[in-house]
Amino acid sequence: MKIAVGQGSCGIAAGAQKVSDALKKCLEKSGISVGVTGCIGMCWLEPIVDIYDNDNTLHRLVRVSEKDSERIAEAVKTNDFSQVEKLEITDEDNSFLEKQTRIALRNCGIIDPDDINAYVDAGGYSALSKVLNNMSAEDVIEEIKISGLAGRGGAGFPTWFKWNAARQSQGQEKYLICNADEGDPGAFMDRAVIESDPHTLIEGMLIGAFAIGASHAVVYVRAEYPLAIIRLQNAIEQAKKAGFIGENILGSNFSCDFRIKAGAGAFVCGEETALIESLEGNRGMPRLKPPFPAQAGYWHKPSNINNVETFANVAWIISNGGNAFAAMGTPDSKGTKVFALTGKIKRGGLVEIPMGKTLRDVIFDIGGGIRDNKEFKAVQMGGPSGGCIPAHLLDTVIDYKELGKTGAIMGSGGMVVMDESTCMVQMAKFFLDFTAKESCGKCVHCRIGTKRMQEILTRITEGNGKDGDIELLEELCSGIKDGALCGLGQTAPNPVLTTIKYFRNEYEAHINNKKCPAKECRDLLSYEIDSEKCKGCTLCARKCPANAITGQVKSAHIINPSVCIKCGQCAAACKFGAISVK
Amino acid sequence: MSCCNCNDTKIDLSLLDAVLDEYAGIPGSLITILQKAQDIYGYLPTSVIYKVADATSCTPAKVMGVATFYTQFRFKPVGKYLIMLCKGTACHVNGSDTIAKTISEELGITDGETTEDGLFSLSFVACLGCCSLSPVMMINDETYGSLTPAKVKEILDDIRHREVQSI
Numbered sequence: 185m186k187i188a189v190g191q192g193s194c195g196i197a198a199g200a201q202k203v204s205d206a207l208k209k210c211l212e213k214s215g216i217s218v219g220v221t222g223c224i225g226m227c228w229l230e231p232i233v234d235i236y237d238n239d240n241t242l243h244r245l246v247r248v249s250e251k252d253s254e255r256i257a258e259a260v261k262t263n264d265f266s267q268v269e270k271l272e273i274t275d276e277d278n279s280f281l282e283k284q285t286r287i288a289l290r291n292c293g294i295i296d297p298d299d300i301n302a303y304v305d306a307g308g309y310s311a312l313s314k315v316l317n318n319m320s321a322e323d324v325i326e327e328i329k330i331s332g333l334a335g336r337g338g339a340g341f342p343t344w345f346k347w348n349a350a351r352q353s354q355g356q357e358k359y360l361i362c363n364a365d366e367g368d369p370g371a372f373m374d375r376a377v378i379e380s381d382p383h384t385l386i387e388g389m390l391i392g393a394f395a396i397g398a399s400h401a402v403v404y405v406r407a408e409y410p411l412a413i414i415r416l417q418n419a420i421e422q423a424k425k426a427g428f429i430g431e432n433i434l435g436s437n438f439s440c441d442f443r444i445k446a447g448a449g450a451f452v453c454g455e456e457t458a459l460i461e462s463l464e465g466n467r468g469m470p471r472l473k474p475p476f477p478a479q480a481g482y483w484h485k486p487s488n489i490n491n492v493e494t495f496a497n498v499a500w501i502i503s504n505g506g507n508a509f510a511a512m513g514t515p516d517s518k519g520t521k522v523f524a525l526t527g528k529i530k531r532g533g534l535v536e537i538p539m540g541k542t543l544r545d546v547i548f549d550i551g552g553g554i555r556d557n558k559e560f561k562a563v564q565m566g567g568p569s570g571g572c573i574p575a576h577l578l579d580t581v582i583d584y585k586e587l588g589k590t591g592a593i594m595g596s597g598g599m600v601v602m603d604e605s606t607c608m609v610q611m612a613k614f615f616l617d618f619t620a621k622e623s624c625g626k627c628v629h630c631r632i633g634t635k636r637m638q639e640i641l642t643r644i645t646e647g648n649g650k651d652g653d654i655e656l657l658e659e660l661c662s663g664i665k666d667g668a669l670c671g672l673g674q675t676a677p678n679p680v681l682t683t684i685k686y687f688r689n690e691y692e693a694h695i696n697n698k699k700c701p702a703k704e705c706r707d708l709l710s711y712e713i714d715s716e717k718c719k720g721c722t723l724c725a726r727k728c729p730a731n732a733i734t735g736q737v738k739s740a741h742i743i744n745p746s747v748c749i750k751c752g753q754c755a756a757a758c759k760f761g762a763i764s765v766k
Numbered sequence: 767m768s769c770c771n772c773n774d775t776k777i778d779l780s781l782l783d784a785v786l787d788e789y790a791g792i793p794g795s796l797i798t799i800l801q802k803a804q805d806i807y808g809y810l811p812t813s814v815i816y817k818v819a820d821a822t823s824c825t826p827a828k829v830m831g832v833a834t835f836y837t838q839f840r841f842k843p844v845g846k847y848l849i850m851l852c853k854g855t856a857c858h859v860n861g862s863d864t865i866a867k868t869i870s871e872e873l874g875i876t877d878g879e880t881t882e883d884g885l886f887s888l889s890f891v892a893c894l895g896c897c898s899l900s901p902v903m904m905i906n907d908e909t910y911g912s913l914t915p916a917k918v919k920e921i922l923d924d925i926r927h928r929e930v931q932s933i
């Protein structure tokens with residue numbers, strides 16, 4: 185009998201810790217212990233309790249609450265799971281996992297992240313041992329080249345090429361850096377990997393360090409991920425004790441130290457040269473390239489920076505061979521990619537699939553489509569650097585090139601799904617608010633251009649849009665693209681350009697007709713009472729915080745539009761569906 | 767931020783000594799030192815900025831420049847309960863604006879402010895990485911997901927209730 189409660193940040197937020205404590209209490213006397221796993225990626229089912237019964241059959245109990253703990257404890261003690269049948273995962277929900285191919289996430293939610301032995305038992309550190317005993321640095325780089333692994337942090341640059349450049353760069357002291365800044369709001373795969381399987385990251389980084397000849401490894405983790413930092417720190421300590429980190433690793437002449445640096449909250453620090461500035465204790469302002477980090481990076485020494493997910497694939501590639509990885513995917517994009525599926529989706533969580541599947545496969549087949557029977561409108565990919573892909577492009581193949589053609593990007597894998605109630609102008613404004621705030625201020629176009637775009641989008645959503653605003657936005661977009669030094673500015677226009685490209689009519693409705701088709705822009709809404717349906721119950725008038733509704737009992741009420749603050753409380757309160765919003 | 771140190775009189779700068787002894791000599795540690803200082807004082811008082819500058823041989827302007835660049839650093843004391851409300855994409859799509867409004871109505875504060883009784887501070891953040899439970903907020907170290915206005919009121923009431931009882 186083995187029990188484990190999934191305790192990633194999201195599981196804990198859903199109450200997993202409380203479930204675990206309650207279970208421990210119920211099982212105290214039985215001598216059965218309650219273990220921990222990380223995040224399996226089925227976030228909509230949290231808290232999740234996995235139980236392997238006496239026949240080693242898995243019972244996955246979902247949406248468990250504290251009050252279920254006694255029943256579960258009883259089932260565990262008697263090995264009779266009929267009493268918790270209602271909690272067992274349905275076949276339909278289970279298909280979410282069965283349809284995936286997990287490489288980067290292979291151990292997530294399965295092993296105990298705080299126990300190095302669990303990782304070793306799952307085959308962990310055997311790739312490192314293979315590298316140190318049987319491979320040269322060139323062999324490693326060749327294997328990665330065969331695999332076709334490309335950077336998962338956004339740009340999709342071939343990993344072997346960067347490693348090779350850093351290897352060939354002159355200099356005794358070299359650094360290997362992991363970018364765990366995960367700034368794209370809506371993406372959380374890096375957090376999940378670190379919280380659920382930190383040794384996968386450590387092993388991948390050690391292999392990378394060996395390949396480029398680095399003796400120092402640093403992980404830059406964003407400040408908002410306290411649990412990831414704790415688990416990674418613990419894993420580093422354990423790996424040191426086991427001889428995987430430090431001097432003469434596994435008896436070889438390869439030595440490498442390892443440390444964590446916590447970020448302090450700045451999106452631009454995800455950009456690799458800004459990250460280096462931040463590591464050096466400065467304001468995180470990007471540097472001019474060249475020189476590239478491979479020539480002059482951290483402390484101006486040759487450095488290589490990769491994303492968490494990139495490293496999470498490395499040990500698997502070494503163990504299984506580059507060809508096994510390259511066998512998956514498309515001619516342009518190899519292997520698998522992890523996506524964080526969120527927004528108005530039925531089954532939100534982490535999805536790892538081979539490249540070459542379509543957006544429809546991920547959103548509808550795996551994610552179950554849109555919540556509350558609404559219509560799919562668009563999916564946002566690539567965060568502030570990406571764009572919104574509309575319904576008619578749902579059959580786009582997941583591949584760096586194909587996604588790029590839509591105007592969005594693969595990015596780090598955030599997929600925020602939107603339905604008919606999301607206003608695309610608001611969406612564009614949301615991202616411009618973000619980039620205007622996060623621009624480091626170094627380049628004038630980015631600093632001031634994003635601000636001007638933000639102002640224009642704000643006035644459009646407030647009903648003050650002018651003829652020519654769309655063209656002005658487009659002009660600013662091209663100016664910023666050309667005038668910015670780093671990826672932040674160069675890609676900041678993408679959310680605006682893609683929404684104008686695919687949803688121009690929505691912009692026009694805001695500007696010309698002063699209407700928001702998605703009914704999200706408050707200033708453009710008008711509430712009306714249908715005198716046929718209104719029964720004169722007075723409920724709306726009593727609810728209205730602005731006293732904008734008048735009328736006699738049992739006769740139709742009316743809303744005074746000049747007083748109405750469009751809070752929507754009347755429409756929510758009306759029992760007769762008499763209040764409509766236009 | 768104040769321009770003099772007169773509001774800093776109660777700050778015990780000796781608490782910083784251990785941090786400075788450990789990190790001041792290591793190049794590139796400025797951000798780490800500021801993080802540890804904020805852990806001690808809850809924010810970065812002006813006198814702390816000067817002391818860190820002194821110990822790291824930086825100008826106070828450089829220290830201040832770094833501190834103001836990063837959203838994590840604060841220059842005013844925060845309330846006992848720091849509410850970090852996510853304004854990331856997933857939370858935006860699932861209605862974080864309504865949640866922000868509810869918190870503001872309940873507490874009378876908005877982003878960057880603290881209630882008069884010093885109990886709550888509100889801070890908007892970009893993403894807490896729990897996007898599939900959006901909208902999400904964190905109060906001190908605890909994360910709350912799938913928020914609705916009613917749920918937020920309940921959470922805040924609970925905290926206020928606990929505080930009243932502990933007096």
Ligand SMILES: Cc1cc2nc3c(=O)[nH]c(=O)nc-3n(C[C@H](O)[C@H](O)[C@H](O)COP(=O)(O)O)c2cc1C
Pocket residue numbers: 334335336337338339340341343363364365366367368451452453454455456457489490491492494596670671672
């Ligand atoms: C504004 C900006 C933000 C970025 N944020 C991240 C990030 O949060 N995580 C990440 O891995 N890469 C981020 N990148 C990409 C990095 O600059 C870099 O390309 C990447 O870390 C390289 O690793 P990879 O080759 O494994 O993808 C960002 C780039 C830009 C321009």
Ligand code: FES
Pocket residue numbers: 369370371852853854855856857858892893894895896897898900901902
């Ligand atoms: S967008 Fe809110 S937690 Fe990620």
